Amino acid sequence: MDTTTHAAPPAAAGPLSLHGLSVEGVNQCVHCGLCLAYCPTFSELGTEMDSPRGRIFMIKSLAEGRMSLSDSTVRHLSLCLDCRACETVCPAGVPYGRLIEAAKAEIERDRPGALGRRLFRWLNFGLLLGHPRLLGLAASGARFYQASGLQRLVRKSGLVRLLPGTLPAWEALLPPVPAKAERTAPPRVTPAEGPRRARVALLTGCVQSVIFAAHNRATARVLAKNGCEVIVPDGQGCCGALNAHGGDHERALAMARKTIDAFESARADAVVVNTSGCGAHMKAYGHLLAADRGYAERAKRFAASVRDLAEFLAQEPLRGSLSSVPLTCTYHDPCHVAHGQKIKSEPRTLLAQIPGLRVVELAESDWCCGSAGIYNLTEPEMATRLLHRKVSHVLATGAEAVVTANPGCILQIQAGLGAHGSAVRVLHLVEILDRAYGGPGGAQ
Amino acid sequence: MSPLTDTRKRELRRELESIVGQAAVLSDPDELMVYESDGLTLFRALADFVVFPTSAQHVSAVVKLANRENLPFVARGAGTGLSGGCLPTEGGIVISMMRMNRVLEVDYENQIAVVEPGLVNLHLSWKVGPRGYYYAPDPSSQQACTIGGNIANNSGGPHTLKYGVTTNHVLGLEVVMPDGEIVWLGGKTREACGYDLAGVFVGSEGTFGIATRIVVRILKKPQAVKTVLAVFDAIDQASAAVSAIIARGLVPAAMEMIDRLTIQAVEDAFNCGYPRDADAALLIELDGLAVGMDTQAEHIVAACRESGAREVRTARSEAERQLLWKGRKSAFGAYGRVSPAYMVMDGVIPRTKLPYVLRRVNEIVAAAGLRVGNVFHAGDGNLHPNILYDPRKPGEEARVVAAGAEIMKVCAQVGGSISGEHGIGLEKADFMPFIFSAADLALMHRLKSAFNVSGLCNPGKIFPTKKSCVEVGPVAYRPHAIEEKGLAQRF
Numbered sequence: 001m002d003t004t005t006h007a008a009p010p011a012a013a014g015p016l017s018l019h020g021l022s023v024e025g026v027n028q029c030v031h032c033g034l035c036l037a038y039c040p041t042f043s044e045l046g047t048e049m050d051s052p053r054g055r056i057f058m059i060k061s062l063a064e065g066r067m068s069l070s071d072s073t074v075r076h077l078s079l080c081l082d083c084r085a086c087e088t089v090c091p092a093g094v095p096y097g098r099l100i101e102a103a104k105a106e107i108e109r110d111r112p113g114a115l116g117r118r119l120f121r122w123l124n125f126g127l128l129l130g131h132p133r134l135l136g137l138a139a140s141g142a143r144f145y146q147a148s149g150l151q152r153l154v155r156k157s158g159l160v161r162l163l164p165g166t167l168p169a170w171e172a173l174l175p176p177v178p179a180k181a182e183r184t185a186p187p188r189v190t191p192a193e194g195p196r197r198a199r200v201a202l203l204t205g206c207v208q209s210v211i212f213a214a215h216n217r218a219t220a221r222v223l224a225k226n227g228c229e230v231i232v233p234d235g236q237g238c239c240g241a242l243n244a245h246g247g248d249h250e251r252a253l254a255m256a257r258k259t260i261d262a263f264e265s266a267r268a269d270a271v272v273v274n275t276s277g278c279g280a281h282m283k284a285y286g287h288l289l290a291a292d293r294g295y296a297e298r299a300k301r302f303a304a305s306v307r308d309l310a311e312f313l314a315q316e317p318l319r320g321s322l323s324s325v326p327l328t329c330t331y332h333d334p335c336h337v338a339h340g341q342k343i344k345s346e347p348r349t350l351l352a353q354i355p356g357l358r359v360v361e362l363a364e365s366d367w368c369c370g371s372a373g374i375y376n377l378t379e380p381e382m383a384t385r386l387l388h389r390k391v392s393h394v395l396a397t398g399a400e401a402v403v404t405a406n407p408g409c410i411l412q413i414q415a416g417l418g419a420h421g422s423a424v425r426v427l428h429l430v431e432i433l434d435r436a437y438g439g440p441g442g443a444q
Numbered sequence: 445m446s447p448l449t450d451t452r453k454r455e456l457r458r459e460l461e462s463i464v465g466q467a468a469v470l471s472d473p474d475e476l477m478v479y480e481s482d483g484l485t486l487f488r489a490l491a492d493f494v495v496f497p498t499s500a501q502h503v504s505a506v507v508k509l510a511n512r513e514n515l516p517f518v519a520r521g522a523g524t525g526l527s528g529g530c531l532p533t534e535g536g537i538v539i540s541m542m543r544m545n546r547v548l549e550v551d552y553e554n555q556i557a558v559v560e561p562g563l564v565n566l567h568l569s570w571k572v573g574p575r576g577y578y579y580a581p582d583p584s585s586q587q588a589c590t591i592g593g594n595i596a597n598n599s600g601g602p603h604t605l606k607y608g609v610t611t612n613h614v615l616g617l618e619v620v621m622p623d624g625e626i627v628w629l630g631g632k633t634r635e636a637c638g639y640d641l642a643g644v645f646v647g648s649e650g651t652f653g654i655a656t657r658i659v660v661r662i663l664k665k666p667q668a669v670k671t672v673l674a675v676f677d678a679i680d681q682a683s684a685a686v687s688a689i690i691a692r693g694l695v696p697a698a699m700e701m702i703d704r705l706t707i708q709a710v711e712d713a714f715n716c717g718y719p720r721d722a723d724a725a726l727l728i729e730l731d732g733l734a735v736g737m738d739t740q741a742e743h744i745v746a747a748c749r750e751s752g753a754r755e756v757r758t759a760r761s762e763a764e765r766q767l768l769w770k771g772r773k774s775a776f777g778a779y780g781r782v783s784p785a786y787m788v789m790d791g792v793i794p795r796t797k798l799p800y801v802l803r804r805v806n807e808i809v810a811a812a813g814l815r816v817g818n819v820f821h822a823g824d825g826n827l828h829p830n831i832l833y834d835p836r837k838p839g840e841e842a843r844v845v846a847a848g849a850e851i852m853k854v855c856a857q858v859g860g861s862i863s864g865e866h867g868i869g870l871e872k873a874d875f876m877p878f879i880f881s882a883a884d885l886a887l888m889h890r891l892k893s894a895f896n897v898s899g900l901c902n903p904g905k906i907f908p909t910k911k912s913c914v915e916v917g918p919v920a921y922r923p924h925a926i927e928e929k930g931l932a933q934r935f
Contacts, residue, residue, distance in 0.1 A: 027784040028780040028781065028784070029780060030485075030776070030777060030779055030780040030783075030784075030785060030786060031481065031482075031483055031485045032483055032524065032585070032588075032776050032777035032780075033483055033522055033523060033524040033585065033588045033589075034524075034585060034587055034588050034774060034777050035588070036522055036524075036588045037522075037564045037566075037567070037587055037588050038587075046496060046540065046542030046543045046545070046562070047470070047475075047496070047540075047542075048478045048479055048523065049475050049478045054478045057478055058474075058478060061477065066477070067474050067477065068474075070472070070474050072472045072474050072475050073474050076475075089587070090777065090780075091709075091710070091713045091714070091774035091775070091776075091777030091778035091780065091781075092713070092777050092778060092779070092780020092781055093712070093713060093780065093781050094780065
């Protein structure tokens with residue numbers, strides 16, 4: 001044992017930060033370890049470096065200069081799902097999500113990786129997420145690839161195996177893109193039905209607006225049924241959650257400002273979000289832009305108005321007449337709804353109000369399915385392990401459908417069930433609600 | 445300094461990989477650093493390797509290799525221990541049991557389960573829960589700590605009061621002895637013949653070998669449970685209530701005390717329902733047959749009221765009950781909300797001395813210019829004063845250690861002990877002479893030598909390292925022997 005390299009932390013260090021972002025929160029961790037068994041990666045690997053306590057220790061050691069961004073440190077920090085399950089059980093209140101985002105930003109600055117990886121990140125974070133029009137073009141391209149039979153050809157002929165690097169894995173995960181006619185956003189304004197409850201603005205999202213535009217339209221309908229005038233503000237794009245979680249801090253700031261600009265003009269009582277990571281991230285805008293003089297106050301106000309769809313709707317009993325949805329379903333908690341926003345009972349309360357619907361509880365319902373933003377692309381091995389775990393729990397329930405509230409989870413769990421040859425479907429909560437109101441759900 | 449050269453280290457790594465597999469050996473300095481402490485961050489030490497076996501054969505082969513190389517080794521569970529018991533104080537190999545976490549067998553009719561040591565304590569109760577059973581020992585860290593770690597420390601928990609500690613629930617163990625031999629101590633039934641070696645092994649803090657399979661009792665869940673929260677404006681009143689309850693001949697399943705500072709921390713954490721302005725609260729649980737429970741509860745309420753409780757209420761729902769327990773069991777971690785670090789003491793005293801000792805604890809800590817939170821198993825007289833400090837402030841650690849030693853001495857003076865359930869480990873090794881004579885310690889050492897002939901199995905623990913091990917004078921802070929050697933540091 002070489003103790004000479006085992007330097008003690010500085011006795012009286014200044015405020016700890018990484019990439020200019022405060023990580024003082026590490027000092028709240030008293031190393032009790034109560035988080036350990038709730039961390040999916042620790043549960044799979046049993047290695048302290050892949051646990052929340054271990055990662056907090058690494059982040060602290062990095063900030064104190066006791067540790068460097070070595071290959072192994074980068075590896076273990078990158079393997080974090082950012083699911084924030086540890087935050088839910090942490091008695092000390094360690095703001096883990098902020099710490100890991102700061103660490104990831106530091107990694108991206110100092111260890112951006114090989115050219116291929118940088119290119120991939122620039123393509124996603126820089127081009128597609130930041131520019132809705134380019135994302136739309138890419139979606140049309142993907143749609144052509146899938147609908148023209150080209151995809152079948154590429155897959156059947158084995159051409160897919162000739163793609164470089166991890167592209168074949170990404171190709172396999174490419175979700176089915178709906179035709180352009182089905183990718184339309186909800187109307188700019190949907191009038192409230194019945195006694196007016198609120199004026200709400202809807203985030204249509206980036207990936208959501210391409211793959212699951214039908215969920216957005218269903219959301220507008222369900223909100224209108226519940227007395228809401230629904231506004232879809234122009235000029236909105238990606239909220240920046242994927243960028244922030246991926247360590248692309250500067251662009252995340254720009255996207256947050258742009259989102260605030262777009263939504264302020266709507267003068268809504270609440271900003272309603274039907275995707276997990278976006279809701280959690282937008283609620284943190286106040287913290288994100290705290291140092292931005294022009295935006296700090298506005299960001300705080302904006303963040304306070306953000307509501308997850310279930311959170312917003314469950315404040316009152318569902319209005320109007322609900323028809324029967326004869327189905328046995330189970331509910332999977334998206335991480336950034338359950339852990340990022342501490343919303344667990346609300347979706348269940350809503351489901352319980354739907355006649356004919358039987359809800360059975362899912363074991364480890366609030367465990368990450370492995371989707372985790374773009375984690376299933378960047379860490380396919382761990383993502384697959386967690387997906388298998390999720391799928392086996394789903395199958396054990398005997399449910400006909402899994403209800404959840406996030407596009408990433410829907411795609412991931414559906415892919416996992418498909419690979420098991422299961423006919424169990426994955427639905428967004430709003431699809432079930434829309435159906436109960438006589439709408440088409442997401443099947444339109 | 446490590447006796448291993450880099451070349452030798454690489455060779456040993458390859459050999460360890462050939463035993464447990466490539467993805468089951470750590471030797472990268474950054475990775476090893478993450479294993480430098482357990483739940484007590486005051487002590488740190490670096491291993492040369494961390495390995496992750498998945499079978500007794502793996503463990504045995506690693507232990508034999510360590511013996512051949514004269515390398516120390518120590519088993520580690522979740523690392524939630526609070527006495528530095530799993531630290532590799534002299535380097536060598538940390539054997540992590542976290543990948544041996546299966547429930548191998550459950551025999552409901554005979555009420556036993558066979559488990560691997562890396563199984564999380566609570567996960568056993570989850571496993572057998574649907575059939576109406578549970579595993580009784582419930583350390584507060586049960587959501588994370590492992591049954592193997594519980595075996596090492598003979599862990600207790602709130603329900604120790606009625607159900608006993610870990611040893612009362614272990615029937616037998618498969619153990620890799622410190623020389624690598626695999627043996628069974630005890631079995632699946634209560635054995636009356638021969639030495640009670642399972643009993644000797646439980647609580648030996650990893651110095652007698654490494655358990656690889658454990659036969660534990662599982663109990664039928666009680667028919668009824670009632671949880672009472674009694675609120676006091678003075679901590680002495682709460683102490684008096686504890687004695688009053690026992691004096692009435694009642695044996696609650698658990699009787700926990702939680703003081704003001706701790707209440708505030710856990711309320712900040714989870715809004716559990718403890719009144720923030722109370723000086724102390726008692727969480728008292730009754731369990732067993734439904735018949736007669738209401739009468740018992742009335743006696744408890746009466747005893748609390750007579751002792752001056754300002755409010756006594758019963759949890760109205762399972763959710764409310766669970767929340768109260770969540771607060772109690774998360775208390776240590778919740779100190780992170782009020783302090784960047786804490787050191788927990790684990791003294792045991794006769795129940796009747798509670799008021800006196802608590803007063804002394806507060807005086808000692810106040811004199812050191814520090815704060816203390818108390819949350820403990822009042823029914824057993826097992827105290828947990830948690831001294832809060834800031835490791836970044838120069839000199840605070842030394843004051844914490846000195847105050848801790850003072851508290852331990854008070855416990856010993858009133859006829860108590862220096863550890864209830866956390867183990868002696870590294871932290872309290874030098875306090876052993878407070879309660880044991882040189883002859884007592886020598887006998888213990890002979891027993892250790894019988895199991896652990898080479899001394900390579902978890903060295904540096906339990907036994908005092910100072911030259912004069914019967915020294916009982918005032919204990920000011922002095923560097924531990926291993927610190928002087930530069931093998932561990934306080935921070």
